[in-house]
Amino acid sequence: MxxxxxxxxxxxxxxxxxxxxxxxxxxxxxxxxxxxxxxxxxxxxxxxxxxxxxxxxxxxxxxxxxxxxxxxxxxxxxxxxxxxxxxxxxxxxxxxxxxxxxxxxxxxxxxxxxxxxxxxxxxxxxxxxxxxxxxxxxxxxxxxxxxxxxxxxxxxxxxxxxxxxxxxxxxxxxxxxxRCKSFRYSSKKISRYMIIILAVLVVMIRGYMGYGIPTSWRKTTLQTILLFVFMGMGKALGGILSDIIGIRKVAFISVIIALPLLLFGDQNMYVSLIGVMMFSMTMSVTLAILVSVLPRTPGLAFGFTTIGLFLGTAPIFFFRMIDPRANAVMLTVLSLICLGCLLLSLEKEDDHGRTV
Amino acid sequence: MEGLFDIYSTAQLYSVRWGLLAILTVFAAIVIAAIIFAVREIKDDTA
The missing domain is CATH 1.20.1250.20 (MFS general substrate transporter like domains)
Incomplete structure (x- = not known):
């Protein structure tokens, strides 16, 4: 260890x-x-x-x-x-x-x-x-x-x-x-420009979804603290797990397994927190993709994730989905788009979870 | 979105709109610059 x-x-x-x-x-x-x-x-x-x-x-x-x-x-x-x-x-x-x-x-x-x-x-x-x-x-x-x-x-x-x-x-x-040439997570089959667009789109969706997650259970200060703690743990875990089990598996877990937990965790704090943690794991995946495409300029690559984050959170200031069923449908559709973009942008891995 | 702006007086609304315009203009300029840098980097790296 x-x-x-x-x-x-x-x-x-x-x-x-x-x-x-x-x-x-x-x-x-x-x-x-x-x-x-x-x-x-x-x-x-x-x-x-x-x-x-x-x-x-x-x-x-x-x-x-x-x-x-x-x-x-x-x-x-x-x-x-x-x-x-x-x-x-x-x-x-x-x-x-x-x-x-x-x-x-x-x-x-x-x-x-x-x-x-x-x-x-x-x-x-x-x-x-x-x-x-x-x-x-x-x-x-x-x-x-x-x-x-x-x-x-x-x-x-x-x-x-x-x-x-x-x-x-x-x-x-x-x-x-x-120094960053060892980041080889992006697909070689599609152009680098397209990969940047897909990765920024994923960050935008993630940013928007972060505000749409139903958390009716969050009523006390302690519950708010727990939400942020699990969010932070998820972000760290995303990177650590990517290094251990492989980035594609983490991309899959963070989108597909997180989705039902987020949707059905509206009233149940424990289910929701695990969902939030898994959902937060996507952060490392998108950063890895962007650095793989721009290995000589990791600062610029990181900057693209923050541009995506602003674009994703900006609509929240003007529009909110109030109907819970419409919100659930929207979260599902956005999650599937997210997964599609991630799988398209990522290189295939070998049996040890490393990109080839 | 209408409700968002209804709460302001005319003077406040004026500053909110100009504030928003300024923020979005700066943002657009930054995004264009970032795209130019990325294209240049990718071209240099490929060459």
Missing amino acids: KDMFRKMNIRTGILYFYIHFVTELICFFALYRYTENAPVTWLLFFAYDMLAFAPQSIIGYINDKFPKLVLSIAGLLLMSLSLIVQRYTEFVFTSLVLLCIGNAFVHVNGAEVTLRSADGHLSPSAVFVSGGSFGVVSGRLLSSMDIPLWPLILLAASAIPFALLAQTYVDMPAGIDD
């Missing part, structure tokens, strides 16, 4: 798990503070989603070209500055922009480091991404409490040594462009 995790080079994933946790905690703490008395709450969330998600493609491309830049440190400083601006001035939009750009910097650098040090494994990036779910729920809960500024800034500062340490695991001197 120890050897297996060493082989996966999961260290950078664990370091960035903490950094990502801190990032999302600060972001969601600040975001819920903005919306306390705002008349246009949804527009602030919409602006946050766009400003934090979409620029990751451009910032990712810049980090691809200059991989020695530890953008996470700049990101953590920008987020701290945003908290100060939010607390002591009236400039809401300035604070929001600083927060979003800081968030994007950390995400991009996390993806860059965990993918470049992974040697074709998905576990490091999956563990890194999973930290966000824990941060989101912690930030939301803390935002309702009267917390002074300094513990949050101290928390941001505590992540800086982790970012510096993670950077040392990325071997820089030679062959930077080849």
Whole structure:
């Protein structure tokens, strides 16, 4: 077991798990503070989603070209500055922009480091991404409490040594462009452009479905915490299982087995949580496909997933499916489209679950 | 969608619409740039 995790080079994933946790905690703490008395709450969330998600493609491309830049440190400083601006001035939009750009910097650098040090494994990036779910729920809960500024800034500062340490695991001197060549999960039968479109479509569907999952059982704070914990566990498990049993099997499990659990788990928390966990496993699969298509620019590949996530979550601000039966039909159809796209984009595997 | 905008006064509605337009314009510019970068990368990698 120890050897297996060493082989996966999961260290950078664990370091960035903490950094990502801190990032999302600060972001969601600040975001819920903005919306306390705002008349246009949804527009602030919409602006946050766009400003934090979409620029990751451009910032990712810049980090691809200059991989020695530890953008996470700049990101953590920008987020701290945003908290100060939010607390002591009236400039809401300035604070929001600083927060979003800081968030994007950390995400991009996390993806860059965990993918470049992974040697074709998905576990490091999956563990890194999973930290966000824990941060989101912690930030939301803390935002309702009267917390002074300094513990949050101290928390941001505590992540800086982790970012510096993670950077040392990325071997820089030679062959930077080849560091992600070990990601060979995408199909060779269809064009790379088509694979990018299919993978982004899957992320969009996943983003949209995330809000459509029926969770009538969620009534208490503890249940909300559990939902986010299982979401985070699912994201990490998706990458770890892909490395062990193979990415196609994970793609199948995360869509087909998750669907009935999500649909019939509306009133049953335990069934629903397992469904949410399995559903969250798709994240690693789409990231792996995109990095396989853009191996020289993992930051840009990660940025495409965040563009898809914004496109998928944007309709939620304007349209909602209210009828539960129509919602169930929609979830089923979207899941099948998702599975079709994934199977089309993925390369076939050998008996050991590795792509051939 | 109508209900979403009904709650605003005329002045608020004006800023909401301009806010939305600004957000979507920036987003479109970013997506176009990302596509250009991806096409360039794929061409370079294939060459």
